[in-house]
Amino acid sequence: MSYEILGITVLWIFLYGYLIVASIDFGAGFYSFFSLITGKRHRIHPIVERYLTPVWEVTNVFLVFFFVGIIGFFPETAYYYGTSLLVPGSIAIVLLAIRGVYYVYSQYGNRNNKFYMFLYGVSGLLIPASLSIVLTLSEGGYIHEQGGVVSLDYHALFTSAYSWSVVVLAIVSVLYISAMFLTYYAAKAKDKEALDILRSYALFWSVPTILCSLWVFFAIQRHNLDHFNKMVDNAWFFIASFICYVIAVYLVWKRSRLQLSFVMVMLQFGFAFFGYGKSHLPYILVPYLTLHEHFTNESMALALVIVFLLGLLVLVPSLYLLLRLFLFDASYVRGKLSKK
Amino acid sequence: MSHYDPVIYSRMLTTLTLAFHIIYATIGVGVPMLIALAEWMGIKRKDPHYLLLARRWARGYTITVAVGVVTGTAIGLQLSLLWPSFMLVAGQSIALPLFMETFAFFIEAIFLGIYLYTWNRFRNPMKHFMLLIPVVIGSSGSAFFITCVNAFMNTPRGFNISDTGKLTDVQPFLAMFTASMPTKAAHVLATAYVTASFILGAMAAMALLKGKNHVYYRKALKITMVAGLIFSLATILIGDLSGKYLAAYQPEKLAAGEWHFKTERYAPLIVGGILDDQNQVHYALKIPYALSILSHGLPSAEVQGLDETPKDLQPPLWIHYMFDLMVSIGMLLLFIGLWYVIAMRRRRKSGESARPLNKLLLSLIVVGAPLSVISIEAGWIYTEVGRQPWILVGFMKTVQGATKSEHVDLMLWIFAGLYLILGVSSAYVLRRMFKHHPAEEELKGGGSKA
Numbered sequence: 001m002s003y004e005i006l007g008i009t010v011l012w013i014f015l016y017g018y019l020i021v022a023s024i025d026f027g028a029g030f031y032s033f034f035s036l037i038t039g040k041r042h043r044i045h046p047i048v049e050r051y052l053t054p055v056w057e058v059t060n061v062f063l064v065f066f067f068v069g070i071i072g073f074f075p076e077t078a079y080y081y082g083t084s085l086l087v088p089g090s091i092a093i094v095l096l097a098i099r100g101v102y103y104v105y106s107q108y109g110n111r112n113n114k115f116y117m118f119l120y121g122v123s124g125l126l127i128p129a130s131l132s133i134v135l136t137l138s139e140g141g142y143i144h145e146q147g148g149v150v151s152l153d154y155h156a157l158f159t160s161a162y163s164w165s166v167v168v169l170a171i172v173s174v175l176y177i178s179a180m181f182l183t184y185y186a187a188k189a190k191d192k193e194a195l196d197i198l199r200s201y202a203l204f205w206s207v208p209t210i211l212c213s214l215w216v217f218f219a220i221q222r223h224n225l226d227h228f229n230k231m232v233d234n235a236w237f238f239i240a241s242f243i244c245y246v247i248a249v250y251l252v253w254k255r256s257r258l259q260l261s262f263v264m265v266m267l268q269f270g271f272a273f274f275g276y277g278k279s280h281l282p283y284i285l286v287p288y289l290t291l292h293e294h295f296t297n298e299s300m301a302l303a304l305v306i307v308f309l310l311g312l313l314v315l316v317p318s319l320y321l322l323l324r325l326f327l328f329d330a331s332y333v334r335g336k337l338s339k340k
Numbered sequence: 341m342s343h344y345d346p347v348i349y350s351r352m353l354t355t356l357t358l359a360f361h362i363i364y365a366t367i368g369v370g371v372p373m374l375i376a377l378a379e380w381m382g383i384k385r386k387d388p389h390y391l392l393l394a395r396r397w398a399r400g401y402t403i404t405v406a407v408g409v410v411t412g413t414a415i416g417l418q419l420s421l422l423w424p425s426f427m428l429v430a431g432q433s434i435a436l437p438l439f440m441e442t443f444a445f446f447i448e449a450i451f452l453g454i455y456l457y458t459w460n461r462f463r464n465p466m467k468h469f470m471l472l473i474p475v476v477i478g479s480s481g482s483a484f485f486i487t488c489v490n491a492f493m494n495t496p497r498g499f500n501i502s503d504t505g506k507l508t509d510v511q512p513f514l515a516m517f518t519a520s521m522p523t524k525a526a527h528v529l530a531t532a533y534v535t536a537s538f539i540l541g542a543m544a545a546m547a548l549l550k551g552k553n554h555v556y557y558r559k560a561l562k563i564t565m566v567a568g569l570i571f572s573l574a575t576i577l578i579g580d581l582s583g584k585y586l587a588a589y590q591p592e593k594l595a596a597g598e599w600h601f602k603t604e605r606y607a608p609l610i611v612g613g614i615l616d617d618q619n620q621v622h623y624a625l626k627i628p629y630a631l632s633i634l635s636h637g638l639p640s641a642e643v644q645g646l647d648e649t650p651k652d653l654q655p656p657l658w659i660h661y662m663f664d665l666m667v668s669i670g671m672l673l674l675f676i677g678l679w680y681v682i683a684m685r686r687r688r689k690s691g692e693s694a695r696p697l698n699k700l701l702l703s704l705i706v707v708g709a710p711l712s713v714i715s716i717e718a719g720w721i722y723t724e725v726g727r728q729p730w731i732l733v734g735f736m737k738t739v740q741g742a743t744k745s746e747h748v749d750l751m752l753w754i755f756a757g758l759y760l761i762l763g764v765s766s767a768y769v770l771r772r773m774f775k776h777h778p779a780e781e782e783l784k785g786g787g788s789k790a
Contacts, residue, residue: 054456056453057405057409057449058446061446063413064412064416064442065442065446068416068439068442069439069442071420072438075431075432076428079427079428082420082421086422086748087750089417093413093417094754094755097413098761101762101766105765150744150745151745296435300435303513304435304512307436311440311446315443315446318474319450322450322454325454326454
């Protein structure tokens with residue numbers, strides 16, 4: 001495997017990791033707020049809180065890792081995306097800041113403050129939308145370079161069916177992934193009431209999720225036919241994704257094997273995400289950046305790969321410990337603390 | 341300013357973000373070290389007061405961490421948004437420590453999450469204490485790595501630029517370990533520990549000043565002030581080494597900071613003073629030979645003056661005030677630490693250690709906290725403005741690195757608003773947190789509530 005393939009694969013895995021953990025996080029924040037205004041808060045909030053509190057900071061690191069990594073492996077992305085993303089990127093930063101901070105304020109500082117919960121619940125839905133702009137831009141047609149100045153064509157962006165399809169998919173899938181996860185978590189906690197509510201959310205959002213996925217598919221066909229054709233060549237990714245989706249929703253419907261159901265959700269998005277990524281190559285940004293021509297120099301690539309492998313040696317056991325203590329520990333999940 | 345200039349606005353926005361972030365970042369690096377000290381003493385001495393101290397600090401720490409994390413994410417992204425051309429070069433040469441920084445951040449994030457939620461989960465308290473070690477390593481590690489990047493900007497090496505502007509012969513490890521890295525990283529870490537000591541110490545001193553005389557506060561003051569004294573001494577030692585580094589590698593920064601215009605031997609150090617339009621210094625205190633000693637360790641040593649740097653490559657001369665501010669606060673903090681330790685020794689000898697401390701000393705400790713933060717800001721302004729007009733000393737001017745994008749001015753206002761909200765709200769939440777749960781109440785409850 002060449003360094004550039006390894007590099008982009010690593011980055012894509014981390015972006016996928018962020019997609020999953022951030023979706024759970026953002027969606028959970030929204031449900032927490034939603035349950036507050038619909039008067040069901042006491043029923044699902046303990047579940048949401050127990051999961052979210054120890055992991056919020058980790059979620060953020062996945063994102064930082066991705067954007068630091070992409071500049072390391074593909075320095076020219078800084079030039080193109082950096083210049084064109086000033087406004088949408090800044091908006092995303094502001095939203096992330098507000099959400100992160102008010103989440104912590106409401107957890108540790110001033111519990112049950114409605115305004116704080118509103119801020120982090122609602123910003124959580126806008127963040128995926130603002131971050132997904134990067135994926136939209138990568139398809140080309142929105143960024144122009146003229147006389148050494150890179151600029152973003154806002155008119156093209158806001159009037160394009162493709163960009164809107166991505167935004168809607170981002171929001172809908174956040175609500176879907178999150179509800180599917182929390183359903184599993186509630187079942188693990190043996191919390192029947194929370195399970196019922198969360199299950200209905202999960203089933204509700206499963207329909208728009210698959211419809212939006214189809215919409216994105218056809219929007220790509222109109223926006224970037226070349227990419228669409230490559231996606232058709234890799235059709236088995238998307239078929240596998242759909243099969244996983246069907247299994248996941250069926251299991252939730254049947255209320256059985258919910259852990260497997262969430263694994264299926266991860267596979268559903270995994271197949272779709274990697275299928276999309278694979279068919280996007282060799283372009284990082286159509287038509288300016290490609291995988292092979294805009295890769296960093298040999299020695300930096302080697303250094304980054306070495307550091308990355310060493311980093312994983314520390315990271316994987318630590319993440320495992322975190323999951324074992326807060327996700328797989330039955331008594332913690334049920335809200336009972338045990339001495340070990 | 342009617343004319344829109346992205347360079348000016350990019351500089352202003354970066355300054356604003358960094359100046360705000362550095363407050364929370366410094367607390368983020370320093371406080372885990374003190375939490376670790378307190379918990380360790382609590383376990384070793386079986387003293388519930390120290391354990392409660394660790395627990396209360398940790399609780400407040402989550403709030404500052406939240407602001408630190410989000411502003412850190414902001415500056416991370418802003419580097420690419422505001423300085424795309426610089427990041428193009430940096431990405432190829434200095435990506436390694438940036439990348440390592442995220443690993444350190446990862447480790448810190450994971451273990452802080454575990455630490456905060458496992459106070460009651462382990463029978464053996466040492467197990468819980470051990471969770472803090474990766475937090476300390478992670479937070480100090482990320483400070484170290486990010487300082488490597490800044491050091492690289494001051495003394496770049498580990499690459500060449502060909503005639504066509506392409507980077508060649510990149511050596512990532514060489515770029516990471518540059519001349520300014522050791523003194524910079526050591527200074528950053530030591531001052532973070534000093535600042536955290538004084539911030540936490542000020543909280544205890546404030547309680548004592550208000551007439552609360554619980555032994556809990558006296559213990560808090562003791563641990564923070566002893567730590568503060570030790571780290572202040574280290575800071576001053578490292579500060580001296582930094583002066584010698586500057587003389588050898590960035591003489592123009594030292595010369596501008598010290599208003600040392602002509603190369604000469606037996607150079608005096610100028611303390612305080614005002615500069616007029618003709619570059620004449622007024623009202624300053626001149627310490628003979630001190631600059632030569634600071635620069636090279638010898639009174640007879642020759643110190644390079646600003647006249648050897650071309651006019652258009654000279655940093656602004658007002659950084660002298662920043663240098664003086666930083667150093668004088670550093671000295672004051674050392675003095676406070678010494679005073680505290682001497683006062684406590686006297687008390688112990690005369691058997692009056694429970695008697696309240698001198699009000700002036702307590703007030704000085706309270707004032708020491710904001711002053712230490714001001715000193716951090718002044719130090720960073722000195723070092724950052726001191727390398728102007730370069731963004732990458734000797735290779736790239738700041739003007740060349742900035743974005744050409746529109747709307748930077750609008751972003752400046754948006755972020756100014758954001759930081760204002762974050763600053764005010766974090767102070768409000770922290771105040772509320774400690775006020776609504778006074779330590780005395782928690783002590784009555786056995787100090788075991790989370």
